[in-house]
Amino acid sequence: MKYCSDCGQSIVVQVPEGDHRERYVCAACDVVHYQNPNMVVGTIPLHHDEQGQPKILLAKRGIEPRLGYWTLPAGFLENGETSSEGAVRETLEETCAVVENVAMYRVLNVARTNQIHIFFRADLPLADFTTTPESTEVELFAFEDIPWRQLAFPTVHKTLEDFIDEYHQGQFTAAMFDIDHHSWKVLDI
Template identity: 55%
Template sequence: MNFCSQCGKPVTQRIPEGDGRLRFVCDHCSTIHYQNPNIVAGTVPVWGDKVLLCRRAIEPRLGYWTLPAGFMENGETVEQAAARETLEEACARVRNLSIYTLIDVPHINQVHIFYRADLVDLDFSAGPESLEVQLFDEADIPWSELAFRTVGRTLEYFFADRRQQSYPVRSEAVPPLSKPTQ
């Protein structure tokens, strides 16, 4: 960040009075520009014993499989964002959304939130950010081709919880990899 979004003057990095973090501060109007994590919202869309996955048509992780998910927009709830992303990426409508996993990814300043959801019908197809979409049962999930660790963790939890017929809300943080892949 080089310029203040309030007045257009240059900003510098410093620790504001009463704060403990380095922040961008406007030298002219004193506006403090907070940089906060991005929220990624998505679903685990279920039809019977299968889960809907999307093969990514965009970077990062082009060609890898993922749950439908994306960045939350201003003015929407997390649940609305999850349903919207499912519609955008898989052209799939979902209902009965229930918060399921909340996974902090602090090394890239993101929080990933997934909802369990029922597919309304089998009318789905690849949206502009997906190469293809497909239903998978647990045995056929392309585990080694999943795009993100948060997706893998959410799917692992889902299939284990389904066997127990209990779906507690899960919360964890993923540490950085020694070799970055996400």
């Protein structure tokens, strides 16, 4: 950040009085421009086909970052919406799919990229979806067909792995993990 979004004057980096971290501070109007983590919210849309086989809806990213890789539908939470509302909205925007019965499943702290990802379990009653400006392909995957090596983000990998494990166990447990963005490893917490 170089210029103040309030008054347009130059920004300096300094520790404001009473604070303990360096911040972007406007030298002219003294406004402190705080930078805080972003929330990414998404769903695990689960559909059962006519044979009763469980399938998960994935989208192939049509935009950077990770263009061309598969992801669960997810995106940045907007001001004024709850995390589950944001997850349902992102699912609709990226895949045109309408999900219901959303339930919190995974909170994943990605401290190195200043993000927190929240994924919700969700039912996808109708196999009704299509590509969008954000997704070049949208497809239902049987568990054994998940493209593990072409997933966009470690948080998607961890969430899908846990979801499929717990689906087979017959019980879902909401949980939180810390993710090392570089190694895609779950950190011990």
